[in-house]
Amino acid sequence: xxxxxxxxxxxxxxxxxxxxxxxxxxxxxxxxxxxxxxxxxxxxxxxxxxxxxxxxxxxxxxxxxxxxxxxxxxxxxxxxxxxxxxxxxxxxxxxxxxxxxxxxxxxxxxxxxxxxxxxxxxxxxxxxxxxxxxxxxxxxxxxxxxxxxxxxxxxxxxxxxxxxxxxxxxxxxxxxxxxxxxxxxxxxxxxxxxxxxxxxxxx
Numbered sequence: 001x002x003x004x005x006x007x008x009x010x011x012x013x014x015x016x017x018x019x020x021x022x023x024x025x026x027x028x029x030x031x032x033x034x035x036x037x038x039x040x041x042x043x044x045x046x047x048x049x050x051x052x053x054x055x056x057x058x059x060x061x062x063x064x065x066x067x068x069x070x071x072x073x074x075x076x077x078x079x080x081x082x083x084x085x086x087x088x089x090x091x092x093x094x095x096x097x098x099x100x101x102x103x104x105x106x107x108x109x110x111x112x113x114x115x116x117x118x119x120x121x122x123x124x125x126x127x128x129x130x131x132x133x134x135x136x137x138x139x140x141x142x143x144x145x146x147x148x149x150x151x152x153x154x155x156x157x158x159x160x161x162x163x164x165x166x167x168x169x170x171x172x173x174x175x176x177x178x179x180x181x182x183x184x185x186x187x188x189x190x191x192x193x194x195x196x197x198x199x200x201x202x203x
Contacts, residue, residue: 039084047095048091103140114156126149158189
């Protein structure tokens with residue numbers, strides 16, 4: 001089992017061959033709020049790899065429960081037990097997020113603009129807002145997020161797109177709201193990030 005914290009840069013593609021896996025996406029704050037043990041803080045701080053067949057079976061049983069018609073109370077209760085067990089388990093491999101609060105704070109206005117500005121802001125203009133060079137900005141954003149500025153922007157836009165599509169927004173409206181030049185461009189970028197089309201994701 002692999003637990004990947006929110007905002008943690010990762011990829012799910014194998015180096016060789018193919019993988020078969022099930023993914024469950026959830027709100028991290030909600031998941032952490034259900035825990036009753038302190039170990040969950042570490043669980044949601046990076047990437048945690050657990051090799052415990054019993055926990056794998058518990059997680060699979062819980063995911064099946066979601067589609068079984070069980071009540072929300074029962075689903076939440078079973079998940080609370082599962083997340084406590086995951087937090088208490090000893091990981092076989094752990095990659096922690098190397099966040100630097102001072103750097104993150106300094107970059108906050110840049111990341112906010114990258115996330116919210118529908119235009120494509122120039123790197124030298126963004127760098128000027130926090131009094132560094134364009135190349136220093138590229139290095140700083142990559143250090144703080146794991147991605148170069150424009151790659152981070154694309155990822156943030158697709159995360160927002162997923163939210164809008166889940167909320168029932170039309171594909172064309174979503175593409176327009178996020179500043180994509182046209183729907184086909186949005187389709188290509190979305191598929192590259194999510195491995196499915198916006199239409200299939202919305203369905």
